[in-house]
Amino acid sequence: MPQHVPSPLRATLRRPQHPAAPPPVPRRITFLAHRDLGNPAAGGSELLVDKLADGLTRLGHQVTLVCGGPAAFRDYRVVSAGGAYAHYLRARSVFARQVGETDLLVEVCNGMPYLAPLWHRGPTMCLVNHVHSDLWGMRFGGPLAPAAQLGRRLEQWALSGRRQQRSLLVAVSPSTAQALGALGVAPDRIRVVHNGVEEPGPVTGRSPEPLFVAVGRLVEYKRIDLLLRLWERVRPVTGGRLVIVGDGPERERLERLAGPDVTFTGHVSEAEKHRLLCAAWLLLHPSAVEGWGLVVTEAAARGTPAVAFDVPGLRDSVVDGETGVLARGESSFAAAWCSLALSASRRAAMGEMALGHAAGFRWERTVRRFRAVACEAYRSASGTGGYASRG
Incomplete structure (x- = not known):
């Protein structure tokens, strides 16, 4: 005798099966950055990336940092792509060989870009500490002025060019967001994520002398x-x-x-x-x-x-x-x-x-805000949601 199947269940069994939707969060996140925090020349940008990578790892993401120069051991994976400048040319091949699949690629743009949207087909996002427009002239003056002009043009093209128009950019301050707008970046593509600070611990004494x-x-x-x-x-x-x-x-x-x-x-x-x-x-x-x-x-x-x-x-x-x-x-x-x-x-x-x-700036808050923007960028590129309101 055939087994009785309730009619609602029969309707469910007849319903065509659709492919599973992409997960709502990017589990695998890769950063492309100039330096690792262990580099002797590391500064605020490297500290920010380290805090983001470490915080995202603690939240369950699989994080990889591809950088130039020496790479130190972290709780997340760090891959060196070569020397201080050669790694800009090698980043694509190192990414393909040693990282491969990633849900979201975050390019940390500190003047010289990796041009990730040109060669990475998956979701990308750009993290910008500050726009280097006026700094190119300070670094490359006199007979090197053409190099400064080239740097300015390349940075502007990388941040506001057609390939970036579907990507979100994270600015670390309203000033950086304003500078991106001056380059021609649409305001609805910019999100502000402030830096944090550690809880400092017991405060020691003030100097009696100036x-x-x-x-x-x-x-x-x-x-x-x-x-x-x-x-x-x-x-x-x-x-x-x-x-x-x-x-x-x-x-x-x-x-x-x-x-x-x-x-x-x-x-x-x-x-x-x-x-x-x-x-x-x-x-x-x-x-x-x-x-x-x-x-x-x-x-x-x-x-x-x-x-x-x-x-x-x-x-x-x-x-x-x-x-x-x-x-x-x-x-x-x-x-x-x-x-x-x-x-x-x-x-x-x-x-x-x-x-x-x-007291209003803590790394935990920074990480969670960045994660929210990363999820937004991932969902938008995956076709599972549009851009949320700007932060």
């Missing part, structure tokens, strides 16, 4: 040479010491320029950086441009206000007049430096505001 700290890679656009010139105007007023934390190709020249009471530490441990940021009366940040200025938030998390120039990125991380001062020129930078050094009450008030402001 102590001013600058932290960053010693390269042209950080303008430490300008800071050293201003120190000669500020030191007779404030006294104290100026400590320069970091290393880079400019170090030897800068050490020759330095006057009295200036110390170059080179690279320091996280513990020593924590101690210096806690002890500092002020963080000084003379950079010409930043994506965000991560050390500003790191200092703020220790209750240390910043003096910086009113330039892209720093105008996002410094709340002018509250968590620090944004100077419009060299004289106003020196004036703010002296004024805050001579007013303990004003420094303390700004430090409290900086501490509260930094």
Whole structure:
């Protein structure tokens, strides 16, 4: 006797079977970046990628970083594609041989692009710390000016060209988003994901004597040479010491320029950086441009206000007049430096505001926001959903 099958189930069995929909999240995520965090020249961009890759791994994603130069062991996979510049040419072949299938390819564009949308057929997304428009001229001046012009054109084409028009771009600050818009990137393709900061742990003591700290890679656009010139105007007023934390190709020249009471530490441990940021009366940040200025938030998390120039990125991380001062020129930078050094009450008030402001920026939040944008980019490219509202 035939077995009785309820009519609703019979209808279900007759219904044609459709292929399973793609998963709602990209399980396999690959980053293409210039450096790994273990590279001696690593900076804020490398720290951001490391925090994103590590956080996504902890959320269950399979993450690979393809980079140039040395590759260190991480909880996620790191693959070196060659030397500092050769890896731009080898990234495609290394990706094909050692990565292969990935659900989402994230190109970290720091000036020189990988042109991933030209050769990768799957979903892509671009992470932009800052647009290098004005920096090309600082790096390639004089007889190398044609190289600067070529770099500017290549960067603009890579970020706003036709191949990128279906991809999302992640900017680390409103300033970077605005710069992308100026290149011709449509606003509905840009998402802002701010940098985070670690919970700093117990705050150590403030220096009893004036102590001013600058932290960053010693390269042209950080303008430490300008800071050293201003120190000669500020030191007779404030006294104290100026400590320069970091290393880079400019170090030897800068050490020759330095006057009295200036110390170059080179690279320091996280513990020593924590101690210096806690002890500092002020963080000084003379950079010409930043994506965000991560050390500003790191200092703020220790209750240390910043003096910086009113330039892209720093105008996002410094709340002018509250968590620090944004100077419009060299004289106003020196004036703010002296004024805050001579007013303990004003420094303390700004430090409290900086501490509260930094509490709103944590790496866990950054990772989850980035993951949401990654899922959006993946669903859109997979045909399972459109772009969500901008962040």
